[in-house]
Amino acid sequence: MRFHLEGRLVLSGDISKAASDIPAFIEEANATVLVKGAPAGKGARVGLFNVKGDTLEVTIDSDEFVRSHDALVRLAKLFGQRFGRKLAVGVRRVEADNYLIEMELEREPLQLARIPFVETLRFDGKRCTVTFGKLDEKFLSEKYVDRILTLIKDKVNAQHYAGKSEHWEQVFRSPERPALTDQDPTALLEKEGWIRRGASRGQWIFGPEMTRLFRTFERIVERELLEPLGFQEMIFPKLEPFSVWERSGHAKGIYPEVYYVCPPKSRDPAFWEEVIDHYRITNEVPLEKIRDRLDLPVGGMTYAQCPALWTFFQGRTIANDRMPIRVFDRSGTSHRYESGGLHGIERVDEFHRMELVWLGTRQQTVETATALAEGYRRIFEAFLELDWRMARVTPWFMAQERLVGDADQSEIGTTDYEGRLPYRKGTAEEWLEFQNVSVNGTKYPRGFTVKLQSGEPLWSGCSGIGLERWAAVFVAQKGMDSAAWPAGVRGPYGGTPRGIRFL
Ligand code: ATP
Ligand code: ZN
Ligand code: MG
Numbered sequence: 001m002r003f004h005l006e007g008r009l010v011l012s013g014d015i016s017k018a019a020s021d022i023p024a025f026i027e028e029a030n031a032t033v034l035v036k037g038a039p040a041g042k043g044a045r046v047g048l049f050n051v052k053g054d055t056l057e058v059t060i061d062s063d064e065f066v067r068s069h070d071a072l073v074r075l076a077k078l079f080g081q082r083f084g085r086k087l088a089v090g091v092r093r094v095e096a097d098n099y100l101i102e103m104e105l106e107r108e109p110l111q112l113a114r115i116p117f118v119e120t121l122r123f124d125g126k127r128c129t130v131t132f133g134k135l136d137e138k139f140l141s142e143k144y145v146d147r148i149l150t151l152i153k154d155k156v157n158a159q160h161y162a163g164k165s166e167h168w169e170q171v172f173r174s175p176e177r178p179a180l181t182d183q184d185p186t187a188l189l190e191k192e193g194w195i196r197r198g199a200s201r202g203q204w205i206f207g208p209e210m211t212r213l214f215r216t217f218e219r220i221v222e223r224e225l226l227e228p229l230g231f232q233e234m235i236f237p238k239l240e241p242f243s244v245w246e247r248s249g250h251a252k253g254i255y256p257e258v259y260y261v262c263p264p265k266s267r268d269p270a271f272w273e274e275v276i277d278h279y280r281i282t283n284e285v286p287l288e289k290i291r292d293r294l295d296l297p298v299g300g301m302t303y304a305q306c307p308a309l310w311t312f313f314q315g316r317t318i319a320n321d322r323m324p325i326r327v328f329d330r331s332g333t334s335h336r337y338e339s340g341g342l343h344g345i346e347r348v349d350e351f352h353r354m355e356l357v358w359l360g361t362r363q364q365t366v367e368t369a370t371a372l373a374e375g376y377r378r379i380f381e382a383f384l385e386l387d388w389r390m391a392r393v394t395p396w397f398m399a400q401e402r403l404v405g406d407a408d409q410s411e412i413g414t415t416d417y418e419g420r421l422p423y424r425k426g427t428a429e430e431w432l433e434f435q436n437v438s439v440n441g442t443k444y445p446r447g448f449t450v451k452l453q454s455g456e457p458l459w460s461g462c463s464g465i466g467l468e469r470w471a472a473v474f475v476a477q478k479g480m481d482s483a484a485w486p487a488g489v490r491g492p493y494g495g496t497p498r499g500i501r502f503l
Contacts, residue, residue: 001103002061003044005068007096007140009056009076013089019051025082026058033074038065046075054089064103069140072096094140099132103149105156113155115148128152171415172390174381177477179422180484185475186344192480193499195345202342202349204468208497213474214352214467216493218330220383221354221465225375229368231326231356237308238332241299247314247447248307249397258300259335259349265295301335304396305355306462310448313359317451318458324360324368346421346432346472354465359445361452365459366411369439372463376417376437383488384474387420389431395438412441419473434469438462 015022026046035043044062051057058075060068076091084090105126115121115130117139122129130152132145139145181188189195194210197203206214225231239261245251265271271293278286302308309329318325333350341347358368373390380386395414415438418431438461445451445458452458478485482496 001064002101003063003068004100005060005062005072005096006098007058007060007072007094007135009058009072009079009094010092011054011056011079011089012092013087014054015051015056015083015087015089016053018083018087021083022049022051022056025079028082029075029078033078034060034062034066034071036066036074038063044068044071046071067145069096069099069135069145073141093137095137096132096135096140099135099145101130101145101149103128103130103152105153107156107160109156110159113152113159115152115155117144117148121152128156166394167392168416169392170389171392172377174386174388177385177387179387179420179477180481181476181479182422182425183476183479184344184423185421185472186346188475188480189345193502194480198350200350202338202347204345204348204350207499209499210471212493212497213471213489216489217465217467217470217474218354219492220379220488224379224383225372226328226356229326229371229375231328231358234309234312234327234329235331236302236305236329236355237311238302239299240302240308242297243299244307244311245299245303248304248310248444249447250303250307254303257336257338258303259337260297260300262294262297265293302332303334303336305329305334305353305464306357306444309357310444310450313445313450314448315450317453318359320453323452324358324364326356326358326368328354328356330354344472345468348468351469352467354467356463356465357460358462359450359458359460361454361456362411362459365439365461369437369461369463372437373415376435379488380417383486384470385478385486385488386473387477388473389418389420391416391418393436395440397440397443410441412439414438419469419477421473421476423476432469432473434473435465436463 026049030043030045034045038044042063042065044060044066046058046060048059049057056079058072060071060075062068062071066074072094076094079091105123105128108126109123109128112121112123117132118130119133120129120131130148186195189210190197192209194207195204196207198205242251245254269276275286275289275293278284278289306329309327330353334353335350338347338349342349356372358365360368380388393414393416395412414436416433417435417437419434421430421432424430440460440462442457442459444460450458474489478489482490482493485493
């Protein structure tokens, strides 16, 4: 890598009179702070310099070890130490006029990438040249440059993975079980009146028969899994502010799928009077007038469900005697803008999910995941009697950064549970992911600065049980005659309730 920066220290006073002290200062910097931490001969170096009234102009060349922008900041600090007292002059700020960076990429880009803040971006084979124009202190001192270089590398790598499916490796397959139907479950459920479309897109209203099935699934999970493993119920918030997604990592990528939440700019009725009057006269909700009165989004509706929990632990140290922590939430809906991907109850914009979260040492976290996997297996084999399989897949946070690769390198990873949809036999959608189990390593504890009393690294995991997906797979395989369902579901279901009848 090669960095060439033309910048300056803007000082609090004129140093023209002390100009003769500057060469020795630059020499000292080149021999000390600008090479500190770099292999011999690979540090940063001030080449040209020039005193111009209250600024010290410099050019800095470097390798990757002390990057020129970091060198400029170090130079400013040293200047303060050497001259602050002596000349009663300090550094007001650092700036750059031009910055050129060359780096080698792992792979040649397939197309140009667009990057904010960058003036020009050129590729020559695997060599990438980035230039910037004027840069201010915040930009230079807060790692913007480094993140831009990482972003370029990630985007180029992503170009090579685009279209390639993520890592997927089957780790279990149930015995093939003959299905009792080959119909689309949503069509069956709608026809029998167990569900009806909601007024909003990708939203369903679940009638008494269907709700009883959801609750039956929940009860099975509680009895067979949550109670034996000591999972305790909590209530997680359902509006997730950006600050939570910044810490969980979701801020890096979920924007296209979020249902955003905007508060009003004011709750003063006078501020809304025109909207109210407009509606009363036209009987139409004036959307544009409402938009003008909305503040910026504060975040969005629940997306992944577990991130919002972490504020509970944020900045705290958890007592050893409470380890491992095992909790779950089922207090509300999750929302995703699935756009054209909507399909029946299988892919909806509003869904219901039990989310399990566990925290502990590395060993405890992995043990919990293993215990859950055993419990789930018993439930799908002995209660739901599904035709199902399990696969190791790329964890979401790796997929999101498009670092698609081999996910089975360590204990960190995601297992997807997939059920067969007989009505889609022979198509790419024959298998539907209906839940997953993830061991997330130290990702969340680090993101939310949570520690363990013992000082050992804190790990966590989570598992999302999608009720619509469970129901879709179950009804797709077992049909709607509850008397014909497997005993493990038929029993707790207790017969189809009297639903609602229309004329
Ligand atoms: P897919 O690849 O099917 O979009 P995903 O990878 O986006 O799934 P996750 O983010 O892993 O799903 O969500 C965990 C669980 O949440 C899923 O296993 C599923 O049960 C449920 N889920 C996610 N999106 C939807 C949706 N649009 N409709 C219904 N359930 C969903
Ligand atoms: Zn989760
Ligand atoms: Mg999805």
